[in-house]
Amino acid sequence: MPILAFLRRHVWYIAFSIVILSAPLFTGNIYYLSILAFMATRLMIVLGLNLLMGQAGQISLGHAAFAGIGAYGSAIMTTRWSMDPWLAMLLSAVLAAAVAGLIGVPTLKLKGHYLAMATLGFGEIVYILLVQLKWLTNGTDGIGGIPSLTIGSIDFGNAQMFHWLVWGVALLMLRISLNLVDSRVGRSLRGLHRAEIAAMSLGVNTSFRKVQVLMVSAVFASIAGSFYVHYVHYVSPVSYTIIFSVILVTTVVIGGLGNVWGAVWGSALMILLPEYLKRYNQDYTQLVFGVMLILTMIFLPGGLVSFRTLVAKVRERFRGSRAGPVTGPEPRGGS
Amino acid sequence: MALLRVESVSKHFGGLEALKDVSFSLHEGQVKALIGPNGAGKTTLFNLISGIDRPTSGHVFFRDKDLGRLSPHVASRLGVGRTFQHSKVFDDMSVLDNVKVGRYARGHAGIFSAFLTMPRHRREETAVADASLRTLRRVGLGDRAHESAGNLPVGDRHLLEIARSLASEPTILLLDEPAAGLNNEETAQLAEIVRRVRDDGVTILLVEHDMGFVMDISDEVVVLDYGKKIAEGPPLMIRNDPEVIKAYLGEDL
């Protein structure tokens, strides 16, 4: 039964899709739907960064800027040049990919973490440009009046419709990320992460693959930025600072490197937690993130997605040898 | 014509001359050993042949291609495979996935066909899995396919590196101290595997300190000492060469 085998192989993905896509059927509450929408755009960025960090072992400290390219690209092209939003989204993504390529080619040829440094600088430059190029970006005032997305007569300004659109795209990105992990290219990325010279000697053009995955992650981030601004109809530079880049990297680590589902866990936590903390005191958010990052690295090096291993370990300790070895399979990237 | 020609190759690291004007060649189907005391320049030479490093002067020709000008992944695609003296197994990937990476150069699926898992991609994945498993069985690791590579004992790590490289179907295989850390039984097994690989038509150049193994398995031996070739010939001749004996003074050949 190929259909049964298919269902079994993708059970987690299917279950998650059903749950998330049915959410608007249960609530029309704009606040809740907005949180879910932000979770979707966040997930898009984190998925790309998860591939870059978890698979290829490269760190980008400039992913806020790639999201910023999408956000501002869409904002400027639709409000100032009255361009079609979908075309603007596409062009912004192409621009983000091109910039990622320009940064990646010289830095990823070298071993070590040159990419982290280069993207850190790049993030700073983009932020400064967003603030300073007032004639184009309107400086710190930001750009308002960004139109909603439409397809024919369907208006995605409606929160429920937008939910289906943005989650449809996020789920698609999740799917293709899971597919990538379980492929020739995915394996080559994990290989080059562990022993680059060995991967090269097996025929992997390692710098090409690294640049490629950086470009993919830039496109994911850019698309997320575009969707975001078409939802909130406004953009300003404060959303795209280095702080946001650091939060993105934190999200990947807390969620779990090396497992695509970690991006889902991480994004959910990092969107929901601040919403929850907001009720008490907003100032604590960064602090809580920092503490969580440290706790994760100490107690859960595989990230949230590996909590099963932790649970198993704790249980083993309590039960002693009676429990026997822990054999539950980890949720792998390909499920 | 020779398959591999090392022509007056020198390699300097700053003031250190790791290789001085080394020349030899390798014919199709040969097993050739490269021996010499520690620091003689053996690994350095392997790095030049596999495109990881560039000679300071001289050339390494593989058929008519100058490997000294090519990148490692290009050398691999041309048919140069290698293993490493200091294990470069992909730890915490499965044994099978390690070999699948070795199959990389024989595959075509790019990033977009991976994204979309197109039928062609799925067919290729099945073929890769089959071929990789077959290659693992060739070195006797078939039943460890799904273990984490990091858990393998030293000897099996060498074998995994060999399998990983064989998966790329090399014309020539460079083995850097494959018998290091093996006991006698494992060494004998390794010799058997190397012979089978040779019988399958792969030309082999190997670096090894275990002289029993070298003498047993190789058709010809090249001896390096302080970066210079001091002897070349069949094992029996090398064993009795006064200069070689001097270089290995105190060691039992």
Ligand SMILES: Nc1ncnc2c1ncn2[C@@H]1O[C@H](COP(=O)(O)OP(=O)(O)OP(=O)(O)O)[C@@H](O)[C@H]1O
């Ligand atoms: N990248 C490098 N930079 C500087 N010196 C190097 C480099 N690689 C090798 N050397 C030096 O070149 C010489 C030859 O080293 P090589 O590793 O080729 O020796 P080897 O014959 O493989 O020795 P062993 O039997 O110990 O593996 C040594 O003196 C070594 O220190």
Ligand SMILES: [Mg+2]
């Ligand atoms: Mg060596």
